[in-house]
Amino acid sequence: MSSPADRVESAPVEDSVVIEDISEGDILLDAQGVKVHFPIKKGVIIDRTVGHVYAVDGIDLQIRRGETYGLVGESGCGKSTLGRALLQLEEMTEGSVFFGGVDLASLKGETLRKQRRHMQMVFQDPLGSLDPRQTVEQLLLEGMRAHGLTKGIDARARLIELLTAVGLPRTALSKYPHEFSGGQRQRVGIARALSVDPALIVADEPVSALDVSVQAQVINLLADLQEEFGLTFLVIAHDLAVVRHISDRVGVMYLGALVEEADADDLYAEPLHPYTRALMSAVPVPDPTIEDSRERILLSGDLPSPANPPAGCRFHTRCPWRQPERCDTERPELRVVQIDGVPASQRVACHYAEQIASGELQPHEVATVATDPSDQESDRDDSFFGPASVTEIG
Numbered sequence: 001m002s003s004p005a006d007r008v009e010s011a012p013v014e015d016s017v018v019i020e021d022i023s024e025g026d027i028l029l030d031a032q033g034v035k036v037h038f039p040i041k042k043g044v045i046i047d048r049t050v051g052h053v054y055a056v057d058g059i060d061l062q063i064r065r066g067e068t069y070g071l072v073g074e075s076g077c078g079k080s081t082l083g084r085a086l087l088q089l090e091e092m093t094e095g096s097v098f099f100g101g102v103d104l105a106s107l108k109g110e111t112l113r114k115q116r117r118h119m120q121m122v123f124q125d126p127l128g129s130l131d132p133r134q135t136v137e138q139l140l141l142e143g144m145r146a147h148g149l150t151k152g153i154d155a156r157a158r159l160i161e162l163l164t165a166v167g168l169p170r171t172a173l174s175k176y177p178h179e180f181s182g183g184q185r186q187r188v189g190i191a192r193a194l195s196v197d198p199a200l201i202v203a204d205e206p207v208s209a210l211d212v213s214v215q216a217q218v219i220n221l222l223a224d225l226q227e228e229f230g231l232t233f234l235v236i237a238h239d240l241a242v243v244r245h246i247s248d249r250v251g252v253m254y255l256g257a258l259v260e261e262a263d264a265d266d267l268y269a270e271p272l273h274p275y276t277r278a279l280m281s282a283v284p285v286p287d288p289t290i291e292d293s294r295e296r297i298l299l300s301g302d303l304p305s306p307a308n309p310p311a312g313c314r315f316h317t318r319c320p321w322r323q324p325e326r327c328d329t330e331r332p333e334l335r336v337v338q339i340d341g342v343p344a345s346q347r348v349a350c351h352y353a354e355q356i357a358s359g360e361l362q363p364h365e366v367a368t369v370a371t372d373p374s375d376q377e378s379d380r381d382d383s384f385f386g387p388a389s390v391t392e393i394g
């Protein structure tokens, strides 16, 4: 787990990354204070910015070489936007991303293009991300050629090696994406990411479009590939169960920010943030005795709108442990907690994590209040703002 002292210093050191210089366990990617705010425009003739969607709103994240970092959270909390911002596929409003010590914002043109080879993405919908007019051979060769990786090698042997790595037969080379099942297509997507020999792969919901029966196979494939090729993964999912078995560390996101981050075993053994506890309590346990007796925390209401996030702790509108004043006004930082047996690597953004863990604070009811639909139809400039969907009374 990283401490501020581990962090890569902010000055750009080189203009390109030498991956071989970064040992396993060293920080490969270091994101600091990342914000992505999308402007909301309004107006028929002249567009004016009338607000922002605070999709990612202040995230520090370090990923070490050779680890799998699982990023989880509800739909719309900003996971994909963060993943894209880390790869410089989304413009950041604020913050910086260092990859192998190099400030990615300092890279331009050809240097940035070369750099992209080291950071690949696997998408949720392989059919949408693979050109339907290209055979698997063409799809795999495209990236390799663009980065000059076919020169002086037996390209066909390399393609067969890639297919073998992802568990597809060599006959797949002449096929088109639509000729495969969903799981096989995702294997093609993974082979394409692997084809340029990247150091980091961001897999955005890599199994959520697949049948449940195939999900485990693809997750196991990612785990095998990591071991075989020493890859580093950021795996994004809305389901804690999906990332559980492959993640070394897990970050839980809520409305544009991390609310908890820990080694996977620690997080699953003792989730500390009320939101993580609620997510975890929704994951079924195979043992029926444990399943029947364990604590369930039901979250009321939907995620509030990221265009109008609640003040203070963003989770306060849904939190069963919310305390007056402080929770509503002061935004909690991700911090090391003072709880016996909890390591410094488990950080939590909750003012009352210690009191909640000790039982000193007990959960209370959170009542939902239906929002007035007329609000949404009003002529006000801020009418597009989705009001926080739940409000606690009393």
Ligand SMILES: Nc1ncnc2c1ncn2[C@@H]1O[C@H](COP(=O)(O)OP(=O)(O)OP(=O)(O)O)[C@@H](O)[C@H]1O
Residues within 6 Å of the ligand: 038, 053, 054, 055, 073, 074, 075, 076, 077, 078, 079, 080, 081, 082, 238, 306
């Ligand atoms: N280009 C964009 N312009 C405006 N708003 C955007 C844009 N991209 C994403 N958003 C908004 O930013 C917020 C975060 O979106 P994002 O896709 O990152 O969430 P997510 O956690 O990946 O959700 P999901 O689990 O559904 O994929 C959402 O409210 C979304 O509508």
Ligand code: SF4
Residues within 6 Å of the ligand: 273, 274, 275, 313, 314, 315, 316, 317, 319, 320, 321, 322, 323, 327, 332, 349, 350, 351, 352, 353
């Ligand atoms: S800071 Fe308050 S509202 Fe936020 S999670 Fe902790 S107890 Fe709940």
Ligand SMILES: [Mg+2]
Residues within 6 Å of the ligand: 079, 080, 081, 204, 205
């Ligand atoms: Mg997404």
